[in-house]
Amino acid sequence: MNTSAHNQALGARGEAIAAAFLEGRGFVILDRNWRNRYGELDLIAYDGRALVAVEVKTRSGDGYGSPLSAITARKAGRLRRLLLDWARAHGTRAPELRIDAVGITLCNTQAPRIDHLRGIL
Template structure:
């Protein structure tokens, strides 16, 4: 599998996991000129911007370690653009991360602000 196929597998696992928790998936792989957000979802009146990181094993470190400051800044910028584009002015927002290692899924709610 290439990197894109591996990423798609991880995102599909994350989306299924979230749906089983009652989360409504609004968008997958949302793209604009600033980049891509893996999953945009809704939990009640809160919009979730979710970064998904998948690793087969810990040889290259824990998946969530790769969501650093600059990646967070990029996601914030993408989220602002999305909110304006879709006219979501009254929703609260939250930035979550999902780390998948093998079959184990860790969901960090409010991973950054």
């Protein structure tokens, strides 16, 4: 498997794990991998009354540090704009908009490590 295909498969697996994790905590997943010309949202969900864009970062091991360290303030700002675009495109209004991040670390012999940061922006 080439690097690009491996990364896509790893990302898809991480997003599925993150979606199941969030659903287990009461989130309602509305959309996955929504994109427009400005970028892509991995997961869009309701958490109570909050409309939440969830950025999922997946790593296969600890060699490059925490997956969440890859999310910069600039990236978080772009995610907020994308969430507003998604809400407009779907005619959705919510009293609260939030950006969350979920980091998934996959190690061969262990259960995935899941880190969830609420309200990164």
